[in-house]
Amino acid sequence: MSGAPLAAGTVERDWRTPLELTVLGAIWGCSFLFMRVAVPAFGPYALVEVRLLLGALVLLPFLWQARAQFPARRWLWLAPIGLINSAIPFVLFAWAAQRAPAAIGAICNAMTVLFAALIAFLFFGEKIGMRRAIALLVGFAGVVVLATAKVSGLSIGAAVMAGALAALLYGLGVNLVKRHMTGLPPAASAGATLGCAAILLLPMALTHWPTAPIPMLSWACAIALGVVCTGLAFLMFYRLIARIGPARASTVTYLVPMFGALFAWVFLGEPVTGAMVVAGVLILGSVAVSQKR
Template sequence: MAVDATNPAVAITPRTGAWATPLEICLLGAIWGASFLFMRVAAPEFGPAALVELRLALGAIVLAPFLWSHRGAFPLRLWPKLALIGAINSAVPFLLFAWGAERAPAGVGAICNAMTVLFTALVGATFFGERIGMGRALTLATGFAGVVVLASGRIQGAEIGLAVAAGSTAALLYGIGIHLVRRHLTGLPPTAVAPATLACGAILLLPFGMAQWPAHGPSMHAWLSVALLGVVCTGLAYVMYYRLIARIGPARTSTVTYLVPLFGVAWAWWLLGEAPTARMAIAGALILGSVAMSQRMR
């Protein structure tokens, strides 16, 4: 998952007990980690395009009240930008992760998702003139080494290189999308930006989702996974995310990045029997270690 955590236009929430914050961060990590499990279950039956179309539409519907309450802040001239960001920051990354979920264990996509932080720094340095320094450059190299380790292995007898490439490309698009949001949507309420971009992504992807709609009815397990993916992992999770930003700020909220791959691997192991391999552990350690060091250097 990737949204802009630096936008200051977030409504202030009431004070909450100190115990609630770490609990909500863990819960959010568990929800976003479970999204890779749900994609793994639903993608083979729905196909990537139909699955992501439903995910985007359900997420937009859940968050629609926030967009409606701030509708005056979204003039018509803004919607082309929202459509572009919706494609880069939602529709295409979701599609890539769903495509990878058909070909690799759920934990692989969850590990690749952690690269978003590193790609955000790389995109900022490459295209927006942000300085990263030698230390952060080394952390980036370490994280990318983790991707190479992950992509070069076989899991359950299958090559996963293409799935890792898809997940890494999705993380790159998240990194680009975050910079676009910062530069073009700053000042808008994030809880309204989220449904606007999700809705645009759903509209853009609709022809592909209809063209690739499954010929045979998916199972109840697949439908339940789609519903949870759209309503909980995409809709409600965004609400939790912005509540945390309002309460504790973007820096502390970003610690959820470290929990998503851990929960993603754990859910897949527990519910799908996809045991993590030594190569996944090494790659995850390299990527998460580089993310942690990069965050400390900011």
């Protein structure tokens, strides 16, 4: 009798995990669409401030529940991690969304895994290995292909560089989180870093707040970006990590560019060019090789 429940539980988990990974990939793919729609009205700083604040509010109950684990000395690291891992990359992606199709940011975002390995090798003494070194070179080749491409006759190089820099900061943030926030509840940690990032970005958001009325569609996209694509997405991601481990959970990286490009094509009519496909294959292929055990 003990075998039947185990088999049923296994089937349930096997069915649930790919579904949740797909949903999370779609949510994060949507984030680039929402930025593309909302940033012309908000500007990068105001939009990211709304995103950070709403994401932090969603996670605030988890931070409050674990507040005893966050003494004053912890905040000396939480503030800079929030700046490096949230505020600046979010602003860079929003800035890029003003200048290039939504798929560009989504493709650049996939470089995070490669940059995390590179920074761990350069600054923290972790081994990189020949396979991962080759994967890094291939991934960077993909960025070059993307940066030198044109969409509708316009150069997107600056937007690609902004997206790549954001992914580099994410990679640095991953390493800082691993070394300075181990043992803390993940959802509470995310709420703390998002809250710190919102406070640090607030002066820039106030001085750059738009003077013209913001359309309701832009507000709807900004709210969805903060509540769904930041706060709720973090909760879903950390729940996946707890259940299937970080390596399997990180496979969502492969889904984000595909959903980002699909949604931009369907809802905004943005083209998917040959250069974008080649760059995406190079970057995602290099990530897959670097992750292979």
